[in-house]
Amino acid sequence: MSSKIKAAIIGPGNIGTDLLLKAQRSKVIDPVWMVGIDAASPGLVRAAQLGLKTTAEGVEGMLPTMQEDGVQICFDATSAYVHAENSRKVNEQGAVMIDLTPAAIGPFCVPPVNLVDAVTQSAMNVNMVTCGGQATIPLVAAVTRVQEVVYGEIVATVSSKSAGPGTRKNIDEFTRTTAKGIEVCGGAHTGKAIIIINPAEPPLIMRDTVHCLTQEDPNRDAITQSVYDMIQEVQKYVPGYTLKNGPVFDGKRVSIYIEVEGLGDFLPKYAGNLDIMTAAGLRTAEMYAEEMLAGRFLPRAE
Amino acid sequence: MDLQGKKITVHDMCLRDGMHPKRHQITVDEMVTVSKAMDEAGIPLIEVTHGDGLGGASVNYGFPAAKDEEYLTAVCKEMKNARISALLLPGIGTVDHLKMAVDCGISTIRIATHCSEADVSQQHLTMARSIDNLDTVGFLMMAHMIEAEELVEQLKLMEDFGAHCVYITDSAGYMLPDDVTSRIALARAELKPETELGFHGHHNMAMGVANSIAAAAAGANRIDGSLAGLGAGAGNTPLEVFVAVCDRMGIETGIDTFKAMDIAEDLIVPMMDHLVRVDRDALTLGYAGVYSSFLLFAKRSAEKYNLSSRDILLELGRRRTVGGQEDMIEDLALDMAKAQGTL
Numbered sequence: 213m214s215s216k217i218k219a220a221i222i223g224p225g226n227i228g229t230d231l232l233l234k235a236q237r238s239k240v241i242d243p244v245w246m247v248g249i250d251a252a253s254p255g256l257v258r259a260a261q262l263g264l265k266t267t268a269e270g271v272e273g274m275l276p277t278m279q280e281d282g283v284q285i286c287f288d289a290t291s292a293y294v295h296a297e298n299s300r301k302v303n304e305q306g307a308v309m310i311d312l313t314p315a316a317i318g319p320f321c322v323p324p325v326n327l328v329d330a331v332t333q334s335a336m337n338v339n340m341v342t343c344g345g346q347a348t349i350p351l352v353a354a355v356t357r358v359q360e361v362v363y364g365e366i367v368a369t370v371s372s373k374s375a376g377p378g379t380r381k382n383i384d385e386f387t388r389t390t391a392k393g394i395e396v397c398g399g400a401h402t403g404k405a406i407i408i409i410n411p412a413e414p415p416l417i418m419r420d421t422v423h424c425l426t427q428e429d430p431n432r433d434a435i436t437q438s439v440y441d442m443i444q445e446v447q448k449y450v451p452g453y454t455l456k457n458g459p460v461f462d463g464k465r466v467s468i469y470i471e472v473e474g475l476g477d478f479l480p481k482y483a484g485n486l487d488i489m490t491a492a493g494l495r496t497a498e499m500y501a502e503e504m505l506a507g508r509f510l511p512r513a514e
Numbered sequence: 515m516d517l518q519g520k521k522i523t524v525h526d527m528c529l530r531d532g533m534h535p536k537r538h539q540i541t542v543d544e545m546v547t548v549s550k551a552m553d554e555a556g557i558p559l560i561e562v563t564h565g566d567g568l569g570g571a572s573v574n575y576g577f578p579a580a581k582d583e584e585y586l587t588a589v590c591k592e593m594k595n596a597r598i599s600a601l602l603l604p605g606i607g608t609v610d611h612l613k614m615a616v617d618c619g620i621s622t623i624r625i626a627t628h629c630s631e632a633d634v635s636q637q638h639l640t641m642a643r644s645i646d647n648l649d650t651v652g653f654l655m656m657a658h659m660i661e662a663e664e665l666v667e668q669l670k671l672m673e674d675f676g677a678h679c680v681y682i683t684d685s686a687g688y689m690l691p692d693d694v695t696s697r698i699a700l701a702r703a704e705l706k707p708e709t710e711l712g713f714h715g716h717h718n719m720a721m722g723v724a725n726s727i728a729a730a731a732a733g734a735n736r737i738d739g740s741l742a743g744l745g746a747g748a749g750n751t752p753l754e755v756f757v758a759v760c761d762r763m764g765i766e767t768g769i770d771t772f773k774a775m776d777i778a779e780d781l782i783v784p785m786m787d788h789l790v791r792v793d794r795d796a797l798t799l800g801y802a803g804v805y806s807s808f809l810l811f812a813k814r815s816a817e818k819y820n821l822s823s824r825d826i827l828l829e830l831g832r833r834r835t836v837g838g839q840e841d842m843i844e845d846l847a848l849d850m851a852k853a854q855g856t857l
Contacts, residue, residue, distance in 0.1 A: 384638075465573060
């Protein structure tokens with residue numbers, strides 16, 4: 213019996229390709245399919261060279277042999293607009309969908325905050341929020357696990373080169389989905405998200421600011437320790453996740469300043485915003501895979 | 515320079531850009547009083563929004579005295595001739611805010627992005643253009659940071675997305691008149707003839723009026739200013755001064771010069787928490803090309819961490835920060851304080 217769970221990646225762009233390179237190192241995930249819509253796309257060509265089965269016919273191209281090929285987990289790295297249809301089709305074939313688009317039709321998953329919940333609920337579709345959400349929601353949660361946070365706000369600054377056409381065309385989806393994630397996953401009563409795109413050269417490493425307004429005066433020692441602990445949790449799958457300054461306390465305001473450097477697998481190191489997405493998506497898939505391998509979770513067609 | 519008979523639309527910024535030096539604390543009553551006086555003086559277009567645009571209420575930029583919806587509702591219903599505009603920065607505000615502002619009665623929406631990132635405005639400009647009779651404006655900030663050719667490519671994107679009017683915005687008050695002339699002239703030559711062209715200046719190098727005249731001479735037909743210069747940094751182009759210069763040159767603005775002077779002196783100056791002028795830090799913004807609304811944030815961080823505000827601003831310039839990166843200022847101040855061993 214194989215000790216790895218077979219997976220498919222839908223969307224051979226920058227995210228999909230970076231995810232493929234990371235998944236190839238996984239002890240429990242075996243990427244076997246790359247699904248695209250353009251036969252000439254470099255990501256499809258690369259995946260084929262790496263020995264994956266490929267199709268340029270979209271998800272339809274994989275469906276006929278998907279079960280035969282043993283695919284139990286799919287990653288969607290396409291766009292929010294086509295995600296729902298992709299998800300429905302692969303769920304019908306009994307595969308779990310890890311959604312890297314901001315479609316957010318399944319429950320949010322931010323690994324160090326609620327991965328265990330997502331997996332034990334056996335959701336057939338989980339959503340990875342947004343890159344800014346993956347970078348900041350763990351820190352909102354680090355404060356809310358100490359005390360009530362009435363308002364959580366994040367500012368994500370990414371380099372122009374790392375903000376792809378999808379993000380640019382749908383920037384409202386980023387702010388809305390991230391704000392909702394700050395509430396649902398981060399635990400703040402009200403969430404607010406801001407994204408800034410900076411074109412400086414050389415490109416800046418993703419930086420994020422998290423501001424929390426606490427209900428009562430902040431417990432400084434407990435929050436500081438909680439933030440340090442959380443940074444270490446995220447570093448397990450994104451080693452370049454670094455606390456730059458803070459937590460700074462000013463009345464009931466708690467501010468945390470971080471930087472996210474990527475691994476530089478396929479995407480450059482400055483694109484920590486994209487790296488944290490692929491790393492979190494893979495981390496989530498690995499947890500599902502461990503449950504499947506241990507026989508505790510059997511994905512089923514819906 | 516003969517601009518006799520040239521018609522331009524002057525757009526007042528006191529109640530939006532002026533929110534920065536007021537830390538967004540202008541009250542609804544003040545907004546109504548000022549805008550009614552402006553309407554009476556013949557100012558045709560007045561911007562009313564949080565300083566950082568719709569949805570700008572935040573820890574990062576400051577919570578305002580009232581909601582955008584309250585300001586806009588109160589002001590729009592009092593206008594006899596003047597039209598009201600709102601500003602929106604994608605990444606901060608969303609199309610939901612835009613729809614709210616339209617429901618409040620605005621007639622102009624301005625969608626602002628960093629000068630090289632016009633494509634993030636597509637969603638908002640396209641939506642705005644689909645609304646009947648909504649004057650739709652694309653607004654490229656920090657326009658000194660790229661050359662005229664690249665800037666015009668970005669303006670054309672906004673034109674394609676549906677903007678009736680596009681703006682070259684000197685957010686840092688860095689430009690000198692020749693910088694304005696080259697950019698406006700190329701834009702005018704390359705844009706569709708029916709697309710309006712605007713210039714928004716800041717007075718950090720005391721070039722607000724000169725730059726605005728240069729813009730008008732090179733083909734701009736909308737000019738932003740604010741009475742008594744109430745705006746970020748050393749303020750916007752002082753509107754009453756600009757209008758007086760236009761009068762002397764025969765440029766037609768439709769604004770009563772003496773009434774404009776009176777509002778500036780009697781209403782706006784008394785509202786100021788500090789005199790908006792070219793002080794050392796505001797001059798540094800213009801000199802180093804730094805976003806004007808960073809001014810008070812840099813002063814506050816300098817005081818809190820015992821640093822020079824000029825040093826903070828110069829470093830922000832070196833790092834090529836863009837509009838909206840206010841969160842960078844305390845982070846940077848902490849790094850600088852650690853480096854000098856005082857933290």
